[in-house]
Amino acid sequence: MSERLIDHMPDGLAPVLDVTREGEETPQSGERFLVGNFIRLVKELDFEELVHLVDDHRTLKNKHLYKLDSLISGKKFTSSLDKCGDFWRWPSGVNARYRVIYPNKYPFLDTSLAIGLVYKGRLNAVAGAGVDMSGTQEKLLIRQIQGMLRISGRQDYKESGLHTGLLWPDMLVQAWIELAKKSGIGTVAVQAAINNDPLYLRAVEKVGKGSLEQNYDKVAERMGFVKNLATGNWERQI
Numbered sequence: 001m002s003e004r005l006i007d008h009m010p011d012g013l014a015p016v017l018d019v020t021r022e023g024e025e026t027p028q029s030g031e032r033f034l035v036g037n038f039i040r041l042v043k044e045l046d047f048e049e050l051v052h053l054v055d056d057h058r059t060l061k062n063k064h065l066y067k068l069d070s071l072i073s074g075k076k077f078t079s080s081l082d083k084c085g086d087f088w089r090w091p092s093g094v095n096a097r098y099r100v101i102y103p104n105k106y107p108f109l110d111t112s113l114a115i116g117l118v119y120k121g122r123l124n125a126v127a128g129a130g131v132d133m134s135g136t137q138e139k140l141l142i143r144q145i146q147g148m149l150r151i152s153g154r155q156d157y158k159e160s161g162l163h164t165g166l167l168w169p170d171m172l173v174q175a176w177i178e179l180a181k182k183s184g185i186g187t188v189a190v191q192a193a194i195n196n197d198p199l200y201l202r203a204v205e206k207v208g209k210g211s212l213e214q215n216y217d218k219v220a221e222r223m224g225f226v227k228n229l230a231t232g233n234w235e236r237q238i
Contacts, residue, residue: 030138030185031131035080038113041179042070050178052170060166065120068175069094071128073112080130081141082112091116094123110144110197115175117168119161124148127172131185139187140180141233145169145215169219177238190220190234192227 034041045068051060060066069091073084086108094116111128118124128144147168149160162168173190180188193212220234228235 029131030140030180030183031080031133034131034140034179034183034185035113037183038072038179039070041182042068042115042175045175045178050171050174052167052174054165054167058165061164062161066161067118069116069118069123071109071114071116071126073109077112079133080112081132081143082130084109084112088114091118091123094118094121107146107148114144115172115179117161117172122149124161125168125172127169127176129176132189137187138185139189139235140176140183140185141189141191142173142176143191145172145190145219167219169215170223173219173223177236181238186237188225188236188238189228189231190216190225192220192232192234193217195232 047066047068048063050068051063053060071091072089073082074087074089075084077084088109107123107126109126109128111130113130114126114128116123116126125147126144127142127146129140129142132139132141147160147162149162173188177188180186193216196212196216217234220236223236225234225236227233
């Protein structure tokens with residue numbers, strides 16, 4: 001896509017995009033609709049309907065302490081798959097003091113759009129995605145599924161909200177599936193762990209390849225995605 005998706009950003013905050021041109025009743029593409037309506041679409045997600053649990057017979061305690069929020073690049077981008085790094089809008093009402101893993105920096109985002117999982121006012125996990133326009137049809141590609149916390153003790157583990165029986169990676173993938181449906185995008189893909197950025201793969205060598213596979217390949221397989229042998233990624237028609 002040659003034209004810029006984001007034309008201007010009032011007050012340096014959320015980007016603004018006209019999703020329709022004069023005389024048109026529908027947006028030009030799923031990507032344009034997704035970008036232009038991203039904040040609203042995330043707000044409209046029903047958290048309870050998205051919850052995936054380790055044990056279906058259990059219930060999630062303290063659901064009122066969780067919420068989903070939208071993370072958007074703070075710079076102009078030509079594709080929603082463009083990396084925005086640490087230059088993005090911090091969600092309103094989320095405690096910016098808890099910028100762990102790197103206390104003085106924003107977490108690094110691999111795309112221009114991401115959904116954040118907030119617990120007790122802290123951003124504890126993200127899933128970044130964008131629309132792949134390289135094929136004949138648009139495909140939503142989930143490129144990043146990552147916890148944002150450094151767990152250094154039992155209290156951190158308990159307070160993270162990520163170890164309460166909640167399958168948070170599955171839930172964030174499901175959230176993106178719902179956004180793809182509303183944007184008219186018929187295929188969702190989850191990037192295989194091995195297809196992560198080589199710099200990131202080297203950075204997580206200490207925790208092992210298995211931990212990445214748990215957040216990408218195992219999640220995709222559990223949710224009914226099928227591996228595309230050409231790309232190595234996991235895909236599902238919705």
